Amino acid sequence: MRRSAEQTRGRILEAAYKLFRRQGYNRVTMDNIAEAAKLTKRTLYHHFNSKDQLLADVLESQHHLAVQAFRSFGDGLSGSAETIVQAMFQDLAVWADRPRWAGSGFTRLVIELADLPGHPARLIARRHKAKLEKCFGELLAQSGVGRPNKLARAVWLLSEGAVSLILVHGDRGYSAAASEAAITLVRHHLKNNGPELLPV
Amino acid sequence: MRRSAEQTRGRILEAAYKLFRRQGYNRVTMDNIAEAAKLTKRTLYHHFNSKDQLLADVLESQHHLAVQAFRSFGDGLSGSAETIVQAMFQDLAVWADRPRWAGSGFTRLVIELADLPGHPARLIARRHKAKLEKCFGELLAQSGVGRPNKLARAVWLLSEGAVSLILVHGDRGYSAAASEAAITLVRHHLKNNGPELLPV
DNA sequence: TGAAGTATACTCAATAGTGAATTTACATGA
DNA sequence: TCATGTAAATTCACTATTGAGTATACTTCA
Numbered sequence: 001m002r003r004s005a006e007q008t009r010g011r012i013l014e015a016a017y018k019l020f021r022r023q024g025y026n027r028v029t030m031d032n033i034a035e036a037a038k039l040t041k042r043t044l045y046h047h048f049n050s051k052d053q054l055l056a057d058v059l060e061s062q063h064h065l066a067v068q069a070f071r072s073f074g075d076g077l078s079g080s081a082e083t084i085v086q087a088m089f090q091d092l093a094v095w096a097d098r099p100r101w102a103g104s105g106f107t108r109l110v111i112e113l114a115d116l117p118g119h120p121a122r123l124i125a126r127r128h129k130a131k132l133e134k135c136f137g138e139l140l141a142q143s144g145v146g147r148p149n150k151l152a153r154a155v156w157l158l159s160e161g162a163v164s165l166i167l168v169h170g171d172r173g174y175s176a177a178a179s180e181a182a183i184t185l186v187r188h189h190l191k192n193n194g195p196e197l198l199p200v
Numbered sequence: 201m202r203r204s205a206e207q208t209r210g211r212i213l214e215a216a217y218k219l220f221r222r223q224g225y226n227r228v229t230m231d232n233i234a235e236a237a238k239l240t241k242r243t244l245y246h247h248f249n250s251k252d253q254l255l256a257d258v259l260e261s262q263h264h265l266a267v268q269a270f271r272s273f274g275d276g277l278s279g280s281a282e283t284i285v286q287a288m289f290q291d292l293a294v295w296a297d298r299p300r301w302a303g304s305g306f307t308r309l310v311i312e313l314a315d316l317p318g319h320p321a322r323l324i325a326r327r328h329k330a331k332l333e334k335c336f337g338e339l340l341a342q343s344g345v346g347r348p349n350k351l352a353r354a355v356w357l358l359s360e361g362a363v364s365l366i367l368v369h370g371d372r373g374y375s376a377a378a379s380e381a382a383i384t385l386v387r388h389h390l391k392n393n394g395p396e397l398l399p400v
Numbered sequence: 401t402g403a404a405g406t407a408t409a410c411t412c413a414a415t416a417g418t419g420a421a422t423t424t425a426c427a428t429g430a
Numbered sequence: 431t432c433a434t435g436t437a438a439a440t441t442c443a444c445t446a447t448t449g450a451g452t453a454t455a456c457t458t459c460a
Contacts, residue, residue: 161361
């Protein structure tokens with residue numbers, strides 16, 4: 001089955017991501033992944049050198065998917081900064097409401113590996129979060145707000161906080177609270193940094 | 201050494217917390233803990249039935265310590281809501297600046313166990329976070345602000361977000377951004393909910 | 401035929417938990 | 431006051447299992 005290599009690889013990445021996202025790194029075994037991808041462990045090792053390597057590749061591929069998803073989310077919007085932020089938290093609420101939701105796979109894995117600063121997965125996760133924050137800033141810039149990156153960061157903080165606290169409490173109320181606080185910040189920001197007539 | 205039981209137990213709890221906080225649950229072994237507490241694994245099992253049980257007891261004891269610490273933090277303050285919030289983020293910045301800081305042990309463990317909703321450690325962590333948020337609300341109430349719990353939650357979200365993002369990026373700039381956003385929220389809140397002349 | 405892909409069946413180390421014996425500190429009786 | 435019984439505290443050496451990674455052989459397609 002020479003031709004299916006890429007396909008097999010994809011199937012493994014997908015199965016591995018599902019498991020890592022839900023159960024973290026340590027509690028997922030290579031056997032689990034093999035079973036989920038419907039092949040044997042030996043085949044897994046044919047495609048990936050090690051568990052760490054697999055994790056890194058999984059995050060790399062998810063990174064691209066997430067950036068794409070964010071871009072298409074942004075393309076669907078074309079309103080004020082307030083509209084954008086509202087849509088974002090709306091999305092968060094829907095996302096966090098899924099049955100066995102267990103937070104962002106990236107955040108989860110970074111935290112699990114928090115004491116291993118040099119781990120490749122951490123570097124990828126870091127790049128990922130930075131990229132999304134940047135994309136969000138660009139989206140806000142398009143809406144014409146001044147100092148978009150500053151606003152993006154503040155809103156991003158609320159969103160990350162909401163993810164953490166929803167996980168801890170299982171209470172989606174935190175999403176609404178974060179949304180409200182974010183809107184307040186947006187309005188305040190608009191007053192002080194004004195919507196620029198000529199977006200930079 | 202009949203009398204030292206309580207002492208030994210304490211030593212174990214302390215050593216276990218240090219390890220769990222830094223390395224999470226799965227990557228810490230009972231042997232590690234025994235070694236850190238300078239005793240054998242069998243003694244560990246004399247004091248605690250299982251690793252899960254130990255984790256639960258560790259969090260329980262840390263919960264009490266953290267609440268005490270927060271209370272004494274609160275007692276040292278007696279200013280406006282703005283002062284309180286500023287002090288809080290100042291504390292966060294100092295805390296996160298410690299050499300091998302790895303975030304809040306509670307958040308970390310909850311996230312690691314995110315897919316095990318019934319785990320006793322999660323219930324304790326949940327109670328813990330709720331309690332701290334409540335204490336924070338009470339502190340704000342003392343400063344005379346209206347709807348203190350609402351403000352507390354918004355600020356708390358920023359603080360949790362900052363912890364996450366500092367962990368991901370190792371960049372303390374997030375603490376400053378969170379602090380600034382929090383101050384903005386406080387001022388806005390004071391304008392709309394006014395400092396009540398007669399604190400409820 | 402040959403190389404990519406897959407399977408069976410293994411190795412070796414690590415780890416949660418245990419069995420049984422040993423030591424220690426205190427309470428009690430003489 | 432001092433021997434001594436006793437239960438708590440501790441140790442050493444073990445089991446059973448799990449999990450990352452591998453040796454080798456078989457299969458399929460170009």
